[in-house]
Amino acid sequence: MSSNSLTLFLAAEDETRRLGEDLALAVTTGDCLALSGDLGAGKSTLARALLRAMADDDDLDVPSPTFTLVQNYDLRLPVAHFDLYRLGDERELEEIGFSDALDTGVCLVEWPEKAGQALPADRIDIQLDFERGGRRVTISALPERLQRIERKLAIRRFLDGHGYHGSIRRHLTGDASTRAYEYVYTTAGNRLVLMDAPRRPNGPPIRDGKPYSQIVHLAEDVYPFVAIALSLRERGFSAPRIFESDCEAGILLLEDLGAETILDENGKPLPERYRAALACLAQMHDTAFDRDISLPCGQVHHVPDYDRTAMKMEVELLIDWHLPWKRNGAPATASERTEYLAIWDSLIDELEGTEKTLVLRDFHSPNILWRASEGGIRRIGLIDFQDAMIGPSAYDVVSIVQDARVTVERDLADQLMTEYLTLRRAQGAFDEGTFFKTWSIMSAQRACKLAGLWVRLLQRDKKPGYMKHMPRTLWHLGVALEHPVLAPLREWCVKAGIETAESAL
Structure with a gap:
């Protein structure tokens, strides 16, 4: 097996367990x-430490599979724990469901040596020796797999x-980008959040020598996140405090704003919390x-403009990805x-003179996040704002009223719009007609982008789960087209x- 390798010295059993925890964060299907x-x-x-970390259960029963040969666990990722000490013939591996x-x-x-040549050549070999x-x-392991492991070990050294x-x-979560998040439980009993955001690799140049990410102003490292977090906190908004950072490595240790959201236990909008978010x-x-x-x-971070080039590049996702998908590849x-x-050039012209402000984008x-113990605007915890720009204030109102991941029924959406407009009128001069346009x-614009993005995530990135949002996105487009x-x-x-849906269902 053509491979790279790394060597660690573990002085105590606790260090072996921590290595298992780190590997649990690195592995994937x-x-x-x-x-x-x-x-x-x-x-x-x-093995026991890895399984318990993936289960987030320090007391998970992990029996030895010596006699059963395999023990299966339904965890964050399914894990099959094989003990091949009693394997009689490598052909038995398929009979017990390895593939x-x-x-x-x-x-x-x-005991992988019992499998002979039956294990995959691209496996991760872990050799433990007394010293x-x-x-x-x-x-x-092969470089891609070893790099994942080395990244998690680097985060351990950072901590x-x-x-x-x-x-x-x-493990906390990952998203549609290269970012991942962890919970960090300190020995003092505190829970923090770690952002693992290595510098975004530039894709191929697609226009004027620039990749897509630069054209639409997506953050390429963590410096924009740090900048926007500082700016929001200085103005009294609930962005996470940054305790420790290695910005060049893309590692941030953040305040935990909690896990409570603006949705109920069934994933439905809680109107009071949506209203607080609009306030x-x-x-x-x-x-x-x-x-x-x-x-x-x-x-110094310069907050970019949500300019014509970025807007048009995003709406091209509909014509580049959604339309061919709709037409079976044509x-x-x-x-x-x-x-x-x-048409989009003309629509962007219509935005001339509209109110511009900080746009968090998503x-x-x-x-x-919902922070019940706080008051006023601090009840709303803000995260994932590294791609913020200066653009039409209406964009973020679209983002929450037409939530991309959750159905906000039309009646509630109308109420939210009314309450937002009431608050803006109370602040002074506000042109409602221009705002609605x-x-x-x-x-x-957002619906056209998302209708294409969901297909791109499916076809290019092999992430089919986002397609469940397509009916809602097309419904949002239909609502927009009423103007x-x-x-x-x-x-x-x-x-x-392009068939716009009459509802999100």
Whole structure:
């Protein structure tokens, strides 16, 4: 097996358990971890720690599969724990479901040498050996897999180096980008959140020598997150405090704003909390923000404009991804593309003179936390704002009223709009007619982007789960197209066969 390797020295059993926790954060579907070593070398300790970390249950019963050969666990990822000590023939591996387990989750294999050549060549080999004063662990794998493990070990060193030695780490969540999040439980009993956000690799240049991420102003590192967090906190909003950071490595240790959301236990909107989120947004839209934000490290982050180029590049997702998907692979014609982009040029012209403010960009239920013990705008915890820009204030109102992940029924959406407008009128001069026109244009812009993004995540990124949001997104587009200014886009959608839904169901 062509591989790279790394070697660790573990002085105590606690360190072996921590390595198991770190590996639990690194593994993904299709990984086979082959644990080799003499009796008592720590294979079972490592396997047990990995399983308990993935279960987030320190008391999880992990019986030895010596006699059953395999023990299956339904965890964050399905894990099949194999002990092949009693395997008589490598062909038996298929009889006990090895291939199926690897296709759907993670395989953890003790005594892998008993399998002969039956284990995959791209496995992760973990060799545990006794050494004076502890154990030596050698991890060998192909570069992509080893890099994942090295990243989690680097985060452990970051925590140890900032006084958090012995902390317990647990998977929190990942998102549609390369970011991932962990809970960190300190020895003092506190729970923090760690952001694991390595620098975004630039994709291929697609226009004017720039990749998609630069054209639409997506954050390429954590500096924008740090800058926006500082700016929000200085103005009294609930963004997480940053306790420790390595911005170049893309590691931030953050305040935990809690796990309570603005949804009920069934994932439905809680009207009171949505209203509080709109009140927070109204306050934000009446607050001045700096375009250039100085960071403690000496860097200055310039908040980019939500400009014509970015808006048009995003709406092209509909014509590049959604339309071919709708047509079983047939792309848009040249005339369809020309007409579509000309319509958007005219709609963006209509935004001239509209109110511009800080746009958080994804101000919807996954990124809004409920802080019941706080008051006023501080009840709304804000996260995932690293892509913030200066643009039409109506955009974030679209994001929450037309929540991309949750159905906000039309009656509630109308009530939220009314309450937001009441708050804005109370702040002073406010042009409702211009706002409604802008809201409709930005609603259509966001819906066109998402209708294409869901397909791109399905086809390019192999993330099919987002397609469940498509009916809701098309419903949002239909609502936006009710405004007279959207008549040309409405007619184009009809001709192109883009069917806007009458409801989110």
